[in-house]
Amino acid sequence: MHAAFDHVVIGGGVVGAATARSLAARGEQVLLVEQHGRGHDHGSSHGASRIFRMGYADAEYVALCQRALEAWVALETASGRPLLDRTGAVDHGRPEQVDAIARELAAAGIDHERLTPEQAAARWPGLTFEGHVLTHASAGRIRSADTVEVLLDLAASDGAELRFDTRVTGVDDHGQTVTLTLDGPDGTTAVTAPSIVAAVGSWAPTLVGEMFRGRGASLPAIRVTQEQPAHFPSHLPDAAWPSFVHWPEDGADVYGLLTPGEGVKVGFHGTGPVVDPDQRDRTPVPEELERLQAYVARFVPGVDASRPEPISCLYDNSPADDFVIDRRGPVTVATGFSGHGFKFAPLLGEMIADLATGGAPHPRFALTG
Known part of the structure; x- marks a missing residue:
């Protein structure tokens, strides 16, 4: 036909x-x-x-x-x-990365604000910050x-x-x-x-x-990986959570945001194993989940790091x-x-x-x- x-x-x-x-x-x-x-x-x-x-x-x-x-x-x-909730977003971590983002936002005329880690923690008590901190209000979820x-x-x-x-x-x-x-x-x-x-x-x-x-x-070459972020129960009201990206001095970059009704989603960016998209098992790698929980316990105090709900998703990564x-x-x-x-x-x-x-x-x- x-x-x-x-x-x-x-x-x-x-x-x-x-x-x-x-x-x-x-x-x-x-x-x-x-x-x-x-x-x-x-x-x-x-x-x-x-x-x-x-x-x-x-x-x-x-x-x-x-x-x-x-x-x-x-x-x-x-x-x-x-479809878009303007919660704002915050970047923190490696000074050279955060400063480069700030330069590009400034060049594009996008409103943004620089904070110390202490100022950021006072504003967003669910997070712990390191390095340089940058926030922009036009972002969200x-x-x-x-x-x-x-x-x-x-x-x-x-x-x-x-x-x-x-x-x-x-x-x-x-x-x-x-x-x-x-x-x-x-x-x-x-x-x-x-x-x-x-x-x-x-x-x-x-x-x-x-x-x-x-x-x-x-x-x-498209490298297909199975990523495993997780939701963690929040101790705080929904309004307390911006979207966030952490550029740590060592280790993988991290992202996070609230999913209303499910908890705060936190994940390492692009670190999962290579898989066949038709043959993936969706089973969390225990060591990776433990590593994520250890990260959350240190940097996301506004959630319960002991109660993760793992998520499985695919990345189609280009070089x-x-x-x-x-x-x-x-x-x-x-x-x-x-x-x-x-x-x-x-x-x-x-x-x-x-x-x-x-x-x-x-x-x-x-x-x-």
Whole structure:
């Protein structure tokens, strides 16, 4: 069976949902297919909270954060739902890292404040600080599960067809079009379209890597890791918690934020074992959980470090932690979000929709060849 679609978006996580929404809003005929159920927990988009922050020591990412904030406000307006809670964010730790972030925020005209560790601890008694401390009020917490649902709903309301529990089992590149073989609840079907968007994160190398090689452009090595942050019960009211990033003098970088109703999520950034995204066991590594609890006991006194609730999620890591967003022929790929892509989701949807409809890629995220 062949259906007439302008675009088939593969992947129903936040990036695929944002892309389908952006394309459908432009009047394009869109089919979104997702191999798992709606709102599943097998990839990188599940869970109720994510950090939104402008704190990059990189002017390009700061500029993208500013554009993303505008896109979040527009998405809240379009949906009529709150999606971004402005709790503020705080960075602390290695002076050279925090100072570099401060320089970029200043250069971009983003309001921020420098504090001593003692001043910061007085303001946020749930945290212990070291090194230099920086806070900016335009940051906060994204309602991530709500965001995915909003994007899917908006895509559908603009005419996109959504198919869940539908796996791509065949990809045939015809030059100007691609035929996908889909296995879903109603059996096996074939769909041919002039534009395929593989917004599949950790699954990108397997799904479209060979197709890109055939067009002379190799995806960078995407290293898929299973990360294991945890929620910890809070002793403090919800309003006491900013989003936070710690750049310690020794050891892995740490992030944290409140997930209302679940506790404070704390995790090491990008330290998990390499896994096959289809074969992961989700079992916490005991030594890593103990290391996380030891960190929390020292630096997050506002929670009970003895009562972790482990979480399992995937990172699709690129070599330089830069996103990979480009197109060759009828195929657009989006991967390499490296644990920091969610904050850009509504903007990424627009950028990928631009690419899929003939626009140029962002140079930073383009493939070579």
